[in-house]
Amino acid sequence: MPSKRQCDILCIVGARPNFMKIAPVMRALQAQGIPARLVHTGQHYDAEMNERFFADLGIPHPDINLEVGSASHAVQTAEVMRRFEPVVDELQPRAVLVVGDVNSTIACALVAAKKGVGVIHVEAGLRSYDRAMPEEINRVLTDQISDLLFTTERHAEANLAREGIDTGRVHFVGNVMIDTLRHNLERAVPWQEALAAAGVDLTPFQRAGGYGAVTLHRPSNVDEPAVLRRVTETLIGVSRDLPLVFPVHPRTRARLEAFGLLPALASEPRIALLPPAGYLEMLGLMRDARVVLTDSGGMQEETTALGVPCITLRENTERPITLDEGTNVLVGNDPGRILAAFNEVLGGGGKQGRVPDYWDGRAAERIVEVLADWLAREQPAAAG
Numbered sequence: 311m312p313s314k315r316q317c318d319i320l321c322i323v324g325a326r327p328n329f330m331k332i333a334p335v336m337r338a339l340q341a342q343g344i345p346a347r348l349v350h351t352g353q354h355y356d357a358e359m360n361e362r363f364f365a366d367l368g369i370p371h372p373d374i375n376l377e378v379g380s381a382s383h384a385v386q387t388a389e390v391m392r393r394f395e396p397v398v399d400e401l402q403p404r405a406v407l408v409v410g411d412v413n414s415t416i417a418c419a420l421v422a423a424k425k426g427v428g429v430i431h432v433e434a435g436l437r438s439y440d441r442a443m444p445e446e447i448n449r450v451l452t453d454q455i456s457d458l459l460f461t462t463e464r465h466a467e468a469n470l471a472r473e474g475i476d477t478g479r480v481h482f483v484g485n486v487m488i489d490t491l492r493h494n495l496e497r498a499v500p501w502q503e504a505l506a507a508a509g510v511d512l513t514p515f516q517r518a519g520g521y522g523a524v525t526l527h528r529p530s531n532v533d534e535p536a537v538l539r540r541v542t543e544t545l546i547g548v549s550r551d552l553p554l555v556f557p558v559h560p561r562t563r564a565r566l567e568a569f570g571l572l573p574a575l576a577s578e579p580r581i582a583l584l585p586p587a588g589y590l591e592m593l594g595l596m597r598d599a600r601v602v603l604t605d606s607g608g609m610q611e612e613t614t615a616l617g618v619p620c621i622t623l624r625e626n627t628e629r630p631i632t633l634d635e636g637t638n639v640l641v642g643n644d645p646g647r648i649l650a651a652f653n654e655v656l657g658g659g660g661k662q663g664r665v666p667d668y669w670d671g672r673a674a675e676r677i678v679e680v681l682a683d684w685l686a687r688e689q690p691a692a693a694g
Contacts, residue, residue, distance in 0.1 A: 324353035324414025331409040334489035334674035390417035434459035435466025438628040483676040484668030492671035498594035527559040619660030
């Protein structure tokens with residue numbers, strides 16, 4: 311009976327962090343001649359920002375957009391599964407490739423696994439060992455049902471081995487986020503242009519001879535009024551010594567407004583509140599910053615690759631290599647710890663670090679080399 315298969319690999323994106331990870335993989339699949347299609351679940355539903363990321367990163371427009379949108383974790387995951395299953399039935403891929411740890415990752419992996427379709431997980435094995443983080447649940451479960459697991463660092467391999475995953479399925483290839491960073495570094499938007507485009511007065515920043523970059527979005531930092539107030543007051547204090555550039559996540563802005571904290575930040579001349587930044591703008595802001603204060607997972611890696619000191623406002627990280635080898639320090643949201651780390655950087659004592667193994671811009675090429683061999687050996691193509 312003729313196969314109805316319309317592609318070898320279905321690649322999944324759902325939220326902004328996925329875009330940076332899928333871009334080099336799509337390029338490498340195309341270069342290797344492996345038929346692939348891109349499915350956007352619509353988990354991140356800001357159409358304007360989606361367009362900017364796809365344009366910035368040179369990602370082909372998705373073949374399919376499931377348009378799931380925002381909801382609770384359970385509803386969103388279930389809705390992705392419900393809408394993705396007919397896509398698998400129609401396209402009959404040989405494998406589904408998921409990246410990272412968002413709800414779309416586990417949802418599409420579950421659909422594929424239950425239909426006997428191979429699951430490929432890029433950025434496997436990362437662990438914070440904090441089950442209060444929904445992403446941690448997504449990581450653990452996705453790895454358990456994956457046929458091929460591609461890791462960014464040696465810690466991840468050890469994590470997977472402890473969880474009983476066959477080491478033959480695990481491949482250390484490096485970090486696709488850093489592929490994207492290196493591919494786009496020369497195109498990064500200078501910080502002066504990003505601020506000028508947002509109508510920010512550059513004078514305080516030019517006088518200071520530098521700035522810090524800030525991003526915040528984790529529930530642990532923005533959902534509780536007392537915590538967010540403490541963090542914003544600390545940022546205001548930091549800005550007296552070094553101006554801050556703060557692209558504000560929509561969720562964070564909503565919390566700042568709801569808790570009455572936005573006016574205090576907005577009135578500070580040494581804090582530039584920007585709209586959410588595109589990839590090239592954010593890359594320029596990180597590259598040129600004296601320090602980055604963040605609760606983002608990806609930015610911990612990107613600052614390590616750039617050699618920029620990173621102060622992470624979290625109590626744990628699923629990216630320990632950024633602590634062991636990189637420029638990252640964990641401080642939680644305690645003002646004293648934040649200020650101590652900041653003062654160390656300002657005094658010239660910030661972590662220097664080094665770039666980890668295989669963070670060389672070729673991770674996606676290594677992924678596709680393994681994938682091509684796996685398709686040939688484990689998943690022979692049906693006659694069409």
